Amino acid sequence: MFKRTGFIFNADDCINCKACEISCKNENQTPMNIQWRTVKKVAPELYLSLSCNHCDSPECFRVCPERAFIKRKDGIVQIDENLCTGCQLCVSACPYQAPQFNPETRKVSKCQMCYPRQDIGMVPACVEACTTGALNLVDLNTFEDEQTVRNLPGFSDVTVTNPSIIFYPLKPRKRYFLQ
Amino acid sequence: MNNHFAIPEFVQELSTASSHGVNQIVQKLSTLLSHPVLVVDPLYQVLSCSTGIEAIDEIVIMPDNQQESNPHFAVFSCQISTIDSLKNGLANPITLNNKILGYLILFSNDKPLAAGLYEDALIYTASLCALQMQKSLELKQERQKFKEAFLFDLLYGNIKQKEDITEYGEIWGWDFSIPHIVIVFSYKEDNHFFTNKQTVNMLLQVVENELISQNFKPIAMAKQSQVITMIPLVDTDYDENRAKLEAFAVTVLNKAAKMNPEFELACGIGKKYRNPTELFRSYQEAKVAFELGILLKITTPLFTDFGLERILYKHDLQDLIEYYNHTLGSLLEHDKNHDGNLIETLEVLAANQFDMGKTAKASFLHRNTLRYRVKRIEEILNMKLDDLHVRLDIMAAFKIKQLRKI
């Protein structure tokens, strides 16, 4: 069977440095306000770096009247901007705010998991930029680790779309606050 | 001297026949031993029969229990039942690298066969079958890869031209000019991805066999925890189609559950699409139906059956919680403060379309008691339950609860 490339995100290691977010802009030179990847603080001490999750059951995909989306056999969900009419159905259908509408071009674009880089054996720009190693790629068809979870607080329900992302949660820590 | 290296004639005949495939081996062995011969897969589904394929339609094979101690290595006896007879046979596993590919079975139309007499011949022939089956398995796997690539593209709408799909389909004898529907069977995943490949492959085999038995050229593939199949729908009669699909799904679920009772399995059924380029939607719908079916405890959920549920399922959680509390909050509060269970009464009432008679029966309450409770509920909620708008709100609120959103 084919690969199912997904992200593996270690919330315990992420320091919210936003290198992934900006390196995505650097690599793809996306316009201002088009954020293919964003790091968000979703709870105290919990930061999530999220992009398109290249879902197994992509809602963007199901609702698109132009069938502008395709899913590659390695799992990457791509949008063909030439087919996009800017109707934004996918924007409202996606639980992860992955498709980004550009009012100037009237087209939707989104994270393409840096497939041109992956095709020549490189990791996506965001993964390369992650200095703590919190963000990585993994083949979800074969990956097994009891420590991982499919969802974290602040992340949308995974049951509809079956996103290709898996997490390591925060570990408990000892704190002594001022007396 | 040369006699020491002589190969018995029947061995030569068998090995010559083996180059033409398992069917030829079966025929040859049957001729040599003057008894009918069968080859079955590990699930005892018949792959080849010396008396012809039409004779084996209704065959069920059961190993004799007491002799089943080590089916991997020894010849064991078994019973072969057809519609009108019960026969005794001898079976020998067909193995390659310790993996069982199936069984070679010799059976008699009258008295039981003596194991000692046929053992060597069976073992030798089984080894010939093993090589042939491995070869065809490899071929099949090769073709499977190509097939899976096509099915993947079909399920994700990657092929944008209808003609391309029809042409490709013809390679495997599939007719995409008629409407199809997608059914997804999947093992349930909670916190982790399901990675037990063998179980999923067994499920695939069950689905394929079931389709074959219904005279379909099976369109099916395994994908992580799922087995996805596309079923052609020739009939235009909705109810008949529906009944057939549900029966099919139930059969598969039951068979698979018998094989792997430790894993929970469920299914989902998408919508029918005439244009194969739209089939990806049926796949996505089937998966949504799968999830909703689990939550609402429906065995054979059809996407088309869900309306409000679908909208609620996808809706913003915070908004739903507010809606739920706005609709039922005062009743919940009352129950909490008075240790009551009026909410349950209301839920049963809603589930019975607000029919007092049915509700009384379902909740084992006297009609008067129920009437009194409904009055209390109306007071607490400050609403009239005969108002259709109120009913809609209440039904929706309970749906939210059922969908595990609360």
Add this chain to the structure above:
Amino acid sequence: MKDGVYRNTCPRNCFGTCGILSYVKNGRLMKVTGDPKHGYTKGRLCAKGYASTQFVYNTQRLKYPMIQSPRGSGNWKRISWDEAYSIIAGKIIELNQRFGSNLASGYNKFSGNLGFLHYAVEGMFNSFGPHTKPVGNPCALTGKLAVNQAFGHNFSSNPEDMADTNLIVIWGANPAVTNVHQMKFIYEARRSGAKFIVIDPIFTRTAEKADVYIQINPGTDAWLAFGIAKILIEKGIDDEESIREQTIGWDQYKHFIHHQIDLSDVSKRTGVPTEAMEVLAEFYGNLKPAVTWNGLGIQRNDRGSHSISAINSLAAMTGILSNPNSGLYYMHFDIEHFPQLLLNHQGPVHPNITKSRDIDISNYSKNALALTEPPLKFLWVASRNIITQDQNLKSWHQLFNQLELIVTVDLYLTKTAKHSDIVLPAASHFEEEDLNVGYWHYWLSINQKSIPPYYEAKSDLQIARELTKKLNELSPGFSNFPFEKEPIDWIKEELTPEIMRQYSLTSYEDLLEGPHKKIEIAHSMPDSEKFRLLPSKETVTEQLQSENLKKPLTYRLLTPQTLLKIHSQYELVPWLNQEQTEDIIELSSTAAIQHEIDENTKIEIYNQHGFIIGTAKINPTLPNQVVLASQAGNNPINQLITQTDDKGANGSSTFFYDSMVNIRKWREKNV
């Protein structure tokens, strides 16, 4: 410029000094990546580094030299470089003629670009003979002196080695925000079982990640170090004899700890529960090798020197002297081992003035105002944004009024540039050659000119070359600056045979193939030296007494670095400013209740120097007596910061964190 990939180095005042690969096409910077050959940053950059294309191609960048009249009016007029040089050179020469020397001319330059060739500013002024110049280091001097005092020399361990330790204790540093590349070495150690401890008044991003976080009252780090030392000493030190051997003052130190430190008193002063001290003492006692990191934060108050000394002493008695894999971190000053030819350029001798006038940069404006005969009349500002970053702003405005010409060299029209007469557009690091060495890690790297300058931007070195040429045209022999030397000549001359040996270079070209690391890194101290525990007894007693008098409802203003800026740099890069953070003032829940302040309402913090309006954010983890604000922005916080008069003979860092403020709700009438 040919299409291709070039090597650059981020020259910011930062621990990273990252190696950058620049992808250039048709003379344009298309994107950047980290340099995988850099052993510290390992092919990664920070968010700011990844925003380089926008930093370079930004419509707000200065394109041409401009003059405004009158100063501060915003009435800017484009002028040619030649006009700019003529005006500037004319003023310098005129002041020279008026006062008989160049003492009326001075500059203020700090850490905007730490490349070797940016010492061209110093070199240029040196080339005129005696002038007025800043000395010192507002950022790190106090800590530097304390480390020097203890070890006899500057010293900071090799950061990559942190991965191989069993205990990491960070006092007052926040690498998750200010030194992101260090985190991977910390995590590596943790994955092999190390404990990671953070001590900080603020529950920082780094603190969030620590195995144990200990919150401490600001400025009381020395007490905590004493407390831990006390627990360890009472339990008995295994190798006490060797510690006595390797140190000066062990018995005195032990006596002091034994007799004058009381754990419940320490707990009261620091706010740290005894249990936490026990935990930390147990770690320090049992986990070897251990590393201790003196953050810059602990020396931003007037007790910083004592704090660092006390922490160093604790590190000394817990293995730094005996265990070769232990470490002590602060920052190093290896750049001082280079010739620094531009910095040290010798100017012409003045007949009766022997040397330049030095001004302590930590108190520049006050000191400059005090100068007479001649007063300071011309100021050159480079690599610096005074208005948002320096303290004592009131005296700065007085100084500005006295100045006859202010020239600012910058990439952007900063607040300081807006207060200048002339602004000169500076080249970005992609548009100039340079050489860079870290102050945290030990890597030396080159900075190639990878793209042509943005419009008419020029490097500090190029400006120095052209301005000194103009000066000599107008007044032959005025400057002895070697303007004919190309950037590459200066770079090559920094690489002396000894430096080449230290960094295993055979020629300058080696750096084009990748950064080089220093081969021998001083581990702790030379064998001949002994570690000096704590300063003299007198200073210890002084430390004990110098407790701030706490006035009710006054708050200590802490203004640490934020993630997406360095001081005011990068504040005009839109990618990095999508969330509004600049006017947020964080206060504790207790303070919010006391002042009846709600989340997201406008509040004012004020003291005798001024006031700042901001949006209140209630931070339940903040100590009650602390207010947190970020630097720069439209309403720079440094308006509230003033340097108290210097006590140390050798100067000190600026004690930014000694600023006290009051809080009140914002009302229109207060404005």
